[in-house]
Amino acid sequence: MERFLQDLKPGERARVERIEGGGALRRRMMDMGIVPGVEIEVVRYAPLGGPLQIRLKGYYLAMRRGECAKIMVCVPRQESSLAVV
Amino acid sequence: MKIALMGNPNVGKSTVFNVLTGSNQQVGNWAGKTVERKSGIIHRANEDIELIDLPGTYSLTAYSQEEIVTREYILREKPDVVMAMVDASNIERNLYLVLQILELAPRVVIGLNMMDLAKSAGITIHSNKLALALNVPVVEIVAAKEQGIEEFLTEAIRVGKLKKDPLSDDIPYPEELENRIQAMERLLADTIWATKYPLRWLAIKRLEQDPEIGQTWKSIPHTNQRNKNPDPCCDPGDPVKYELQESVTLPGDALLQAYEAEGWTKDHFEMAVADAKYQYISKILPEFRIHENPVKRTWTDRLDEWILSPFWGYPIMIVILSLVFWFSFVASAPLGGAVSEAMAWAADVIVAIMQWGHMPDVIQSLVRDGIFAGVGAVLAFVPQIAIFFAFFSLMQDSGYLARAAFLGDRFMQLMGLHGKSFFSLVSGFGCNVPGIMATRTLEDPKDRLITMLINPLIPCVPRLGVMSAVVAAFFPGSRGAVIMVSLLLLSMLLVMFSALLLRRVVKQKERSAFVMELPLYHMPTMRNILFPTWQKTYSFLKRAWTFILVASIVVWVLSSYPQGASMNATWAGKMGGWLAFIGQPLGFDWRIMVAIVFGFTAKETTLSTLGILYGVAADASQSIAQAMTGAMTPLGAYTFLVVYMLYIPCLASVVTTYKESRSLGWTSFGVAYNLILSFIIGWLIFHGGQVLGFQ
Numbered sequence: 001m002e003r004f005l006q007d008l009k010p011g012e013r014a015r016v017e018r019i020e021g022g023g024a025l026r027r028r029m030m031d032m033g034i035v036p037g038v039e040i041e042v043v044r045y046a047p048l049g050g051p052l053q054i055r056l057k058g059y060y061l062a063m064r065r066g067e068c069a070k071i072m073v074c075v076p077r078q079e080s081s082l083a084v085v
Numbered sequence: 086m087k088i089a090l091m092g093n094p095n096v097g098k099s100t101v102f103n104v105l106t107g108s109n110q111q112v113g114n115w116a117g118k119t120v121e122r123k124s125g126i127i128h129r130a131n132e133d134i135e136l137i138d139l140p141g142t143y144s145l146t147a148y149s150q151e152e153i154v155t156r157e158y159i160l161r162e163k164p165d166v167v168m169a170m171v172d173a174s175n176i177e178r179n180l181y182l183v184l185q186i187l188e189l190a191p192r193v194v195i196g197l198n199m200m201d202l203a204k205s206a207g208i209t210i211h212s213n214k215l216a217l218a219l220n221v222p223v224v225e226i227v228a229a230k231e232q233g234i235e236e237f238l239t240e241a242i243r244v245g246k247l248k249k250d251p252l253s254d255d256i257p258y259p260e261e262l263e264n265r266i267q268a269m270e271r272l273l274a275d276t277i278w279a280t281k282y283p284l285r286w287l288a289i290k291r292l293e294q295d296p297e298i299g300q301t302w303k304s305i306p307h308t309n310q311r312n313k314n315p316d317p318c319c320d321p322g323d324p325v326k327y328e329l330q331e332s333v334t335l336p337g338d339a340l341l342q343a344y345e346a347e348g349w350t351k352d353h354f355e356m357a358v359a360d361a362k363y364q365y366i367s368k369i370l371p372e373f374r375i376h377e378n379p380v381k382r383t384w385t386d387r388l389d390e391w392i393l394s395p396f397w398g399y400p401i402m403i404v405i406l407s408l409v410f411w412f413s414f415v416a417s418a419p420l421g422g423a424v425s426e427a428m429a430w431a432a433d434v435i436v437a438i439m440q441w442g443h444m445p446d447v448i449q450s451l452v453r454d455g456i457f458a459g460v461g462a463v464l465a466f467v468p469q470i471a472i473f474f475a476f477f478s479l480m481q482d483s484g485y486l487a488r489a490a491f492l493g494d495r496f497m498q499l500m501g502l503h504g505k506s507f508f509s510l511v512s513g514f515g516c517n518v519p520g521i522m523a524t525r526t527l528e529d530p531k532d533r534l535i536t537m538l539i540n541p542l543i544p545c546v547p548r549l550g551v552m553s554a555v556v557a558a559f560f561p562g563s564r565g566a567v568i569m570v571s572l573l574l575l576s577m578l579l580v581m582f583s584a585l586l587l588r589r590v591v592k593q594k595e596r597s598a599f600v601m602e603l604p605l606y607h608m609p610t611m612r613n614i615l616f617p618t619w620q621k622t623y624s625f626l627k628r629a630w631t632f633i634l635v636a637s638i639v640v641w642v643l644s645s646y647p648q649g650a651s652m653n654a655t656w657a658g659k660m661g662g663w664l665a666f667i668g669q670p671l672g673f674d675w676r677i678m679v680a681i682v683f684g685f686t687a688k689e690t691t692l693s694t695l696g697i698l699y700g701v702a703a704d705a706s707q708s709i710a711q712a713m714t715g716a717m718t719p720l721g722a723y724t725f726l727v728v729y730m731l732y733i734p735c736l737a738s739v740v741t742t743y744k745e746s747r748s749l750g751w752t753s754f755g756v757a758y759n760l761i762l763s764f765i766i767g768w769l770i771f772h773g774g775q776v777l778g779f780q
Contacts, residue, residue, distance in 0.1 A: 001402070013472070022143065022352050022557065024148055024206075024597075024598065025600075026352070026356075026743045027146050027148060027355065028148050028598050028600050029598075029600060030144075030355070030356065031143040031144035031146065031148065031180065031181070031359075032143060032178065032600055032602070033177065033178045035356070035359055035360045035363050037360075037363075037364075041278045043389075044393060045395075045396065045400075046395075046491055046492060046494065046495060047395040047399070047492075047495070049495060050491070050492070050494050050495035050498075051491060051494050051495075051504070051599060051693065053389075053393060053491065053603060054591070056175040057175070058174070058175060058177065058208070058376070059174075059175045059602065059603075059604075059605075060385070060389075060602070060603035060604075060605075061179060061600065061601070061602055062487070062490075062491045062494070062599070062600075062601045062602075062603055063506070063600050064494070064498070064598075064599045067599065067600060068316040069301075071650060072586055072663075075309055
């Protein structure tokens with residue numbers, strides 16, 4: 001099931017499918033390890049519509065919703081219910 | 086031998102650098118950048134080694150100023166050995182940078198740090214297996230406990246002395262990418278220029294159409310630069326400047342076009358190369374890393390549950406920031422007072438000596454009322470600034486600062502700014518000088534500039550002090566609180582408005598992204614807090630003292646000539662009189678204008694100036710404010726408060742803006758903007774208030 005990263009609920013995990021757009025933002029995401037195939041977990045949302053805290057490769061990253069809307073992810077069907085840790 | 090220290094941010098690089106160089110280091114800026122440049126000479130094995138601490142970066146692309154500096158250094162200066170620091174608790178992403186370094190620099194030694202942090206997260210790294218997997222020497226270090234650092238250096242020196250470059254394994258790329266890289270390698274192999282860099286790296290960068298490929302840069306020799314008296318701590322270093330010597334056209338344009346037609350654009354190559362590196366890391370990872378129970382909750386998880394919680398996050402932040410403010414700006418007051426008293430005492434001693442030597446009165450007055458009083462007023466703030474810097478380092482090193490940026494980002498987004506601007510702006514309430522200096526954590530130079538220029542609109546502690554005294558005199562009781570809050574809200578509104586306005590004035594090609602690491606919490610070492618505190622305080626003093634000295638003398642001359650004249654007859658007094666026409670539309674008399682002119686050096690002097698002008702004792706702020714009530718209506722006082730709050734905070738902040746922006750143009754713009762904005766808003770309030778029937 002394809003979705004945008006910003007549509008995930010806290011605790012949900014998904015695999016990156018592709019990153020839309022280009023330029024510095026995409027390069028920055030690549031540098032931080034966001035490449036297709038990587039598993040990302042949304043940890044929490046900052047209050048009042050602030051940024052997202054996500055976890056990948058064992059570390060934490062903060063990203064704005066607008067930037068997360070550029071990341072297309074695929075949620076594995078069975079795992080999505082188990083992923084809440 | 087030249088050794089460069091590289092690694093991701095927050096990996097403990099500066100600890101290693103500080104331990105190795107001790108006080109024997111030069112801190113400055115990279116030429117044309119506000120990125121800190123740190124280097125030091127160390128003696129080992131009968132040799133002088135120049136160790137350079139490159140800024141922390143995530144990759145060698147040219148995203149931020151830090152990355153540009155790092156890349157240019159590696160490409161143009163070609164260090165003999167690279168000491169690559171790696172965070173064991175976050176090894177996957179750290180190795181991504183290491184792989185990039187390995188493609189570019191033949192001699193690399195890895196320093197594996199933060200093993201304790203990794204262990205607490207259930208991660209074990211076998212360093213010998215890591216060394217085998219990458220074919221690069223690996224040294225385990227505990228930077229915080231200063232363990233293994235000397236061994237790390239010894240290994241780097243050993244590698245640096247090898248007769249031949251050690252062979253490291255090439256990263257295996259997927260076949261369709263590998264074929265294209267090799268095709269480009271064959272084309273480039275015959276070019277003379279290509280012999281300067283590893284062929285494979287060059288081919289990849291050519292495919293990514295990196296602009297620097299094909300350029301030869303020459304460093305301008307030191308002798309051209311003014312660097313007469315090197316200072317052991319904080320002289321500006323010797324910023325290496327480069328100029329473009331020649332640009333070679335490399336072969337391969339036809340090939341690039343052919344690839345583009347196949348869908349392999351430069352973006353596609355970038356992504357494919359990055360992807361392949363991460364794939365390779367995932368492949369070799371099981372050889373040296375054991376991750377037990379990856380879902381185990383770490384300390385960071387537990388702390389973040391509170392610190393980043395939607396409910397508790399803001400209250401916790403307010404408590405932390407209040408504590409920092411209280412310690413820095415309230416509890417430190419006796420220290421500042423002691424500095425002032427010491428200055429006054431020193432002035433008395435020197436004046437006494439002068440009297441004994443029958444020096445003219447003018448000189449005595451210059452020393453006492455000009456130099457010592459002026460410089461003393463600024464020095465009194467140094468303890469505050471130093472304590473604030475210490476807390477700043479503590480928050481940055483422990484990982485809290487990134488969390489504050491995470492929580493504050495929402496508000497910054499409203500102003501079109503980055504989450505990291507939040508801290509700079511909040512710092513402004515304490516003192517604008519460290520607030521402006523705190524913009525260094527911002528990666529985007531345009532974001533930095535905007536944050537720097539709006540910071541003076543935030544009233545600092547000394548200004549708030551003067552404001553509350555005036556408010557108490559004019560608006561007694563609970564009305565005072567309402568007035569004070571309205572002033573603060575006005576300042577925030579204008580900060581927001583100015584940020585959005587400046588966003589249009591400052592041209593920005595691409596909006597900077599908010600993609601920020603939230604590092605694991607850890608206890609910073611004493612050395613890592615005190616060292617930068619000392620360096621920042623010292624460099625602030627060193628940068629500012631000449632300006633402050635000159636300005637103090639100028640103000641003294643203006644305010645004491647013609648000799649013996651009363652305050653309104655002095656040059657400064659006359660200036661206030663001439664400027665009265667600006668004040669008139671706002672209902673200000675000449676006294677207010679004189680106070681505003683004098684307030685330029687440091688705004689807390691405004692009350693004492695007014696005290697002299699109204700003929701009351703200069704040291705009792707209450708009585709001065711009371712004296713003002715006779716001369717002004719409440720509406721006039723409110724207008725004065727608004728103008729007072731918004732115009733340039735003090736000379737030190739202007740100097741700091743100049744030093745941090747490195748642009749006279751933007752500094753003058755900032756000053757002019759502050760002045761014009763304050764008077765326009767003042768005019769609007771005065772006349773708007775009159776229309777509404779206020780007095």
